Amino acid sequence: MDPIERSDTLSDKAYERLREALMSGAYKPGDALSIRGLADTLGISATPARDAISRLLWERGLQSGPFRTVLVPKLTKESLGDAYEVRLSLEGLAASLAAPRYTDTDVAELEAIHKGHVKAVNGRNYRAALAANESFHFHIYERANNELLLEIIRGVWLKLGPSLNLLYPKYVQTRQGVTHHEEIVSAMRKRNAGLARKAVEADLRTGLQELVQALQEESRL
Template identity: 40%
Template sequence: MCYNSDQGPVNRGADTDRPRKVLWIRKVLVLRIDKQPTDRQPAEMRQNEMRFGTAGPSSRGAGARGLKLGRVSRVQPLGEQAADSLRTALRRGALLPGQRLTTRDVAATLDISLTPAREALNRLTAERVLELTPDRVAMVPVLTQARYTELCAIRLSLEGMAAHAACRRLTAEDVAHLEKLYAVHETAYAARDAKTSLRHNEDFHFTIYAGAGMPALLQIVETLWLQVGPSMNFLFTASYDESWTGGRNHRAMLDAIRAGDAAALSRAVRRDLLDGRKRLTAVLPE
């Protein structure tokens, strides 16, 4: 025991024990903080847990803590909707090779603001579905003979596969829908109505391909059609032919579906693509 004239007796043993006590208190506090319930974690961490789950059995089903989540309603952003609209237009030949697509034109056509229109064009340009001109305007690519021949070779394999897989999966309702599309397509082609004919041609083919129940394959085929769709307009201009065999090929597809003959359906699809390739390569630039 020592004596301090200002504070009285001083216990040196207690003084030397203070650092140990402080260290022990700090350890206890750290342990208590680590063991806090998850509902006191930062909001961002809780959201990640709910979104991705946590390791261990508690992340399965409702979880050990009885977590219950309602359905999430997600509205598709305007930029994505605009991009989807442009993709459909490309597949159906509603846009022409070499056509320039300005942000203002897209925004006005879709009745949206400039920002989502710009997002859609940037997205399709990044995906190389559209090209950029030297003055930075999006443009529908112009296919060369070599490029079209390459794409057609891939289509022959994949679309033939999709048709083969779809043949016996298509329902009576699908067949009835295909018959209507066939009739409208025939009438429109005879009248040289490119817009109506190409729209129903795309719908006819993809009704069949969607029946395969192979979403990954369907997505690849859609990507190929984004590139060849605009060039199909040449079927109604430079290479228009009143004796075109496309109608007969579609009729053969319908007959094969009704007969449940997958091989015949695949052959009819391939023949349709080959007939189109013969006519288009004659008018596409080298």
């Protein structure tokens, strides 16, 4: 069969924008979304906004709430552990695949993203820090040259992204995230697959510990 040619629709573009916002932590766990609110934010009609929300409900990036509301899911300790089991396996693999493929230009780009992350952390601009963190990680994973692996990682980040807000501001006070990113950049500069995997996994393990602690503190409030 001959392929059907078409450009992205408004629904597709709205979906991509909302999906990216969830992955990068633009929304927090428990935030409520509405079709009208999303439509107004994106400057579109209600229909493509509704389609985008419906797709993300199906992907479990969003969940239905009471009184026909749509909510950003809250992760439990158990679901967080499940997500990080997948992250450790797949993101460590992606880093090891990407490292030998890194060019001098790639290293320079990764260093620039890292500097932007540090600047956001130092300025306590946590929204920008979350966005830079996502850009940093996916700069690496996209260079693993494995579309299936990348697709699965993106699916995990869709569900996890909002919960990364729980890392701030405490996580930046310890500077652990910054230190791990410096180790990752160093591994990529050396094109060392083993070091790259080890550094990414260390970053993830530290983040998991902090997130579990944040969830425990939140449950006591």
